[in-house]
Amino acid sequence: MADTSREPVRVTLATLARELGVSRATVSNAYNRPDQLSAALRTKILRRARELSFAGPDPLARGLRRGRVGTVGLLLDEPLSYAFSDPAARALLDGLAHSLQEDGLALTLFASQPSGLDATPVRGAAVDGWVVQSLPIDHPFVTAALERGQPLVVLDQPALPGAPLVGIDDLAGAQLATEHLLALGHERLAVLAFKLRGDGHRGAVSPGRLEAITYEVTRRRYQGVIAGLAAYGRDPDELLVVETPHNDVDSAAAVAAELLGRDDRPSAVVCFSDQLALGVLTAARAAHLRVPTDLSVTGFDDTAEAALADPPLTTVAQPLHDRGAQVGGLLRALIRGESVSSPALGAVALTVRRSTAPPQ
């Protein structure tokens, strides 16, 4: 015996086998292949297991032998408190978890920390596959996960060669919202965007910054707005773009407060998420601006809270739960060894409610 640690003696399949005078294989079969042994022996084994408080085959050993652990790693771009503050993210996650559960797979979280990001946990984690949720392409997690050579599915971004991506037509969505506002007669539009890059910038965005957007979703939505303006023959340079470092109501409210305080205040704001739009509503209320009379606002995602907002939000709808489930389905297929390719982009549609109206 090489090891000398003296723990309270673990109960294993072997212990049970010895106790009952059967082979290890039979005890294993009692758990995994009930048809391989008589019902009587099986009950006997399970009873004795309970007596010895043996909780079943060790998941790690089983995993090693079978080549599967039963969990999937989820890579997140932010600390947990932020990552789940967006109801849209939660809906996606819910769909994902639901789908994974059909194969008994759990979700293991890997959240980015603002300071000193360390990918070692990703490198050493026991998982059967990965979901990359909206990361920038140069994120350390992405590299680490790719190196593992395991099944991997991307949710929204970044596009990765060889990995299926589940996304929506962001450009079309943003264009829909933009053209809706232009059709209403708005002249002065602003965009409230979430992260263009991972540097924590907030507030007005310079033209240079717009050239170097590293978050693909942000870039596509921005392009959608430009396309909408172009369709109406407007000059893209008139567009005012402001950025929040976090996709949540409070950050948005702060940034929106500045935006609405400007002399050249816009008459309509295209927001890249419902959370951001809710923030604009808050800021508008604080500034005694009436929505939609003084200000039109559009959201993106069509979360439950968009419909419940005051006023209810006009927003770009996307199938959140279903897309989450789609990611799960693809990943499960990959884990089963099937080969899959990226599905068509999810459909978007404009849900018109009462946060938009012609300018006064």
Add this chain to the structure above:
Amino acid sequence: MADTSREPVRVTLATLARELGVSRATVSNAYNRPDQLSAALRTKILRRARELSFAGPDPLARGLRRGRVGTVGLLLDEPLSYAFSDPAARALLDGLAHSLQEDGLALTLFASQPSGLDATPVRGAAVDGWVVQSLPIDHPFVTAALERGQPLVVLDQPALPGAPLVGIDDLAGAQLATEHLLALGHERLAVLAFKLRGDGHRGAVSPGRLEAITYEVTRRRYQGVIAGLAAYGRDPDELLVVETPHNDVDSAAAVAAELLGRDDRPSAVVCFSDQLALGVLTAARAAHLRVPTDLSVTGFDDTAEAALADPPLTTVAQPLHDRGAQVGGLLRALIRGESVSSPALGAVALTVRRSTAPPQ
């Protein structure tokens, strides 16, 4: 050879060892004990590993041998979308994740599904320990996790023999809020509580139901309110208790709308969370009641959004992030093999803001 599967040949430590003419142990040491071999050989090994796109020792096999996987299971009472809708829960979780990360531990989620709850994933998961977050004592997850005989820490509830519990003085907290309102002169109090039991009940609560509260936190906070009333010589039977099945703003708003529509409308509502209190604010606004002029409202948790609410909430503060970290610390100690006991209950204090005032 028993197995006959023909996969693209995996690269393992052995492959590398063979290639380079060294022993498996040395390759292992290159990863885990750099001091056990010359720097030159180590670089050579790592370089060749990269060439063969070997991502490092298999986490499962390493886990089996070492007796540790590097992840901790988190047991949740609700689907993910609900579990993380409360900022207080997210703050706790953040603290937990932060602490776990110091030992390179990740979090694996096990969320309850409303229908057909199945504890098999919990039984078969490869984790080093468990965090039980606010479950009822008879929840299948709890039983399953306990059977595993692994390190386990309880967050808030249920009290479990032998498992350390990290909680706060719920009773004192609720009593503080209650006495604050009574001191202001309120005569007619209502309580807006989250789940008393797991049966999805919503709305007014019968006296019988109050006798059989299965969620310990809810029970203690309720008792705190009763204690507050008693301290002011009030009859507990006058208290109006309403319940939401979900701890979120929208459910709360719906239930509160009914409450505020009653003939015997209360002049103050003690809410068991900030989320619930925010729901009351929403309902009050919809009913054209002014807070605090027509209605006083107290929250519980002192989340960031409590301070940003309109009006800012008077609420019972508790150290959310720290408590999460505390859970992590205890669990890490248990995993290291140390024995720990439940720490003292976390301190609570009343943060008085502008959602409470004397009745009109």
Add this chain to the structure above:
DNA sequence: ATGGAGTTCTGTATCGGTACAGAAGAACCG
């Protein structure tokens, strides 16, 4: 009685690592 099909159980190779004891040689020291 014979052969074939089921049923029930066993033996052993294997999954991919890590821990530990110790071998071999270099370096040091008085």
Add this chain to the structure above:
DNA sequence: CGGTTCTTCTGTACCGATACAGAACTCCAT
């Protein structure tokens, strides 16, 4: 120069299970 100490590397037992081939036995039809 003999002995001690380092450094660097190896051999092997072991972690706890599962897959597979096949043994032993029963049962049944011919």
